Amino acid sequence: MHAPAAPAPLRTGFAIDVPDSLLASARGGERAAFEQLYRWFERPVYTLALRILGGGHGGDRDEAADVLQDTMLKVFRRIGDFHGSQGAPFWGWLRQIAVNEALMRLRSRRRHGLEVALDDEPWLEDHAPPPPAAADAAQLQRALAQLPATTRSVLWLYHAEGYTHEEIAALMQRSTSFSKSQLARGGRRLRGLLDEVKESTHA
Incomplete structure (x- = not known):
């Protein structure tokens, strides 16, 4: 829980309602359904990766594009694992994958001594x-x-x-x-x- 004085979080760009019928089609392997999901989430995933990885320089943009591709590949491979249990939205599940992919690259920078924090x-x-x-x-x-x-x-x-x-x-x-x-x-x-x-x- 955030402390009472903390600012309320902004609305995330991932908050996209995905119809159950589209998810069912994607689980069934329909290419058009996958393409629709990619178009809907391409920008929010890329933006999130760019915000985490860097300020928009060439290398950062390349890495953000890699995060986008890796995220969507994992989503497509694992979409059968998502069942919306307990009312969890699809975008929340996808966002978690995107965050993990971006932070994995950030941890890699840290292991190689390429990243420091304010300390x-x-x-x-x-x-x-x-x-x-x-x-x-x-x-x-x-x-x-x-x-x-x-x-x-x-x-x-x-x-x-x-x-x-x-x-x-x-x-x-x-x-x-x-x-x-x-x-x-x-x-x-x-x-x-x-x-x-x-x-x-x-x-």
């Missing part, structure tokens, strides 16, 4: 909200790109996708304290970067 200052739990939705999208994207991918992924999973710290910790194979510290540090750093842009604009 250069003491932290206190920070419940300040993310930048307002009215903030300039391009400025926000540039600011996010300056954060380490691990930190940026925690911010995105918590604020945009609505994951709890416990869920993020499990996904990233880290501690709950790590998730909380990255959210606090990343949020402060992000707001600082946006303030710098604002000041330079009005200078």
Whole structure:
């Protein structure tokens, strides 16, 4: 459970209602059904992967495209395993696969010493909200790109996708304290970067 002062998660781009008839056709191996699912979820999966892996540079886009392909291949292979038990939506199941694929690549970077997180200052739990939705999208994207991918992924999973710290910790194979510290540090750093842009604009 999030603390009461925490911001409400944004509506995820994955929240697409998929008709049972389409899922039944996909389980039956109909190519047209698979193509329809791919078209519906192509953009949200790619966007999620890009937010987790990087700020939109060429290599990040290539990796995000790989995550999209790997995610949809797994969805197609495992679609028979999805039965919507306890009312769970199909998009939630698919989103979990996409998150796992993206974080698996992030963990690979960490193993090879290619990724670091913000760890250069003491932290206190920070419940300040993310930048307002009215903030300039391009400025926000540039600011996010300056954060380490691990930190940026925690911010995105918590604020945009609505994951709890416990869920993020499990996904990233880290501690709950790590998730909380990255959210606090990343949020402060992000707001600082946006303030710098604002000041330079009005200078």
